[in-house]
Amino acid sequence: EAGVTQFPSHSVIEKGQTVTLRCDPISGHDNLYWYRRVMGKEIKFLLHFVKESKQDESGMPNNRFLAERTGGTYSTLKVQPAELEDSGVYFCASSQLRTSGTDTQYFGPGTRLTVL
Amino acid sequence: RKEVEQDPGPFNVPEGATVAFNCTYSNSASQSFFWYRQDCRKEPKLLMSVYSSGNEDGRFTAQLNRASQYISLLIRDSKLSDSATYLCVVNDLQAGTALIFGKGTTLSVSS
Numbered sequence: 001e002a003g004v005t006q007f008p009s010h011s012v013i014e015k016g017q018t019v020t021l022r023c024d025p026i027s028g029h030d031n032l033y034w035y036r037r038v039m040g041k042e043i044k045f046l047l048h049f050v051k052e053s054k055q056d057e058s059g060m061p062n063n064r065f066l067a068e069r070t071g072g073t074y075s076t077l078k079v080q081p082a083e084l085e086d087s088g089v090y091f092c093a094s095s096q097l098r099t100s101g102t103d104t105q106y107f108g109p110g111t112r113l114t115v116l
Numbered sequence: 117r118k119e120v121e122q123d124p125g126p127f128n129v130p131e132g133a134t135v136a137f138n139c140t141y142s143n144s145a146s147q148s149f150f151w152y153r154q155d156c157r158k159e160p161k162l163l164m165s166v167y168s169s170g171n172e173d174g175r176f177t178a179q180l181n182r183a184s185q186y187i188s189l190l191i192r193d194s195k196l197s198d199s200a201t202y203l204c205v206v207n208d209l210q211a212g213t214a215l216i217f218g219k220g221t222t223l224s225v226s227s
Contacts, residue, residue, distance in 0.1 A: 004159075031213065033213075033214065033215075035215075035217075041219070042118075042120070042217045042218055042219040042220070043160065043203070043215075043217040044217070045214035045215065045216070048212060048213065048214055055212070056212045056214060058212075059214065091159060091160070093215075095213075104162050105162075105215060106162075107159035107160050107161070108159060109158065109159050110159055
């Protein structure tokens with residue numbers, strides 16, 4: 001079974017430009033999460049989709065970040081315009097939908113974003 | 117105060133050594149606890165869940181003390197392949213299913 005995939009693996013852009021990250025979750029996983037690790041800091045939650053709906057976006061840093069999951073399959077995270085502090089590794093994770101408790105979140109390899 | 121605190125290390129140990137990592141969490145409402153392993157420039161991977169009764173998986177033993185809000189991971193008979201960063205992770209299901217990570221503890225096992 002294929003794992004969580006993310007594209008691109010690396011992106012280098014200039015401040016003010018736009019970047020779109022993509023995540024393909026494990027097939028059949030309704031939960032999709034975005035996390036980010038900024039250099040020297042811990043991995044932090046950004047937002048959570050259940051199918052195509054945003055369940056929790058409390059971790060989104062500001063309105064320059066827009067996440068979508070049309071059709072409840074893959075998700076995109078757009079940063080527009082990018083700022084220097086947006087540099088970091090963006091991880092996507094997916095898990096099965098459970099009515100209670102928590103299911104294992106499987107992480108993708110991440111997209112390493114560098115804003116110059 | 118950080119939600120999840122870990123000693124960053126690095127812990128440098130010889131093969132065969134026993135090493136213990138500790139972690140504290142600030143939210144007493146936390147309900148699920150995990151140790152993830154992250155290799156350099158790779159994604160985090162679940163190592164084991166942590167239960168109140170303590171649990172063991174081969175050379176790895178995890179313990180949880182809810183009263184002290186403390187989690188531990190013990191690795192026995194360290195292997196070179198155990199070299200990685202170990203992430204302490206908690207979750208408050210009432211607040212959602214998002215994971216809350218510590219910064220990680222780096223382990224380096226040498227021959």
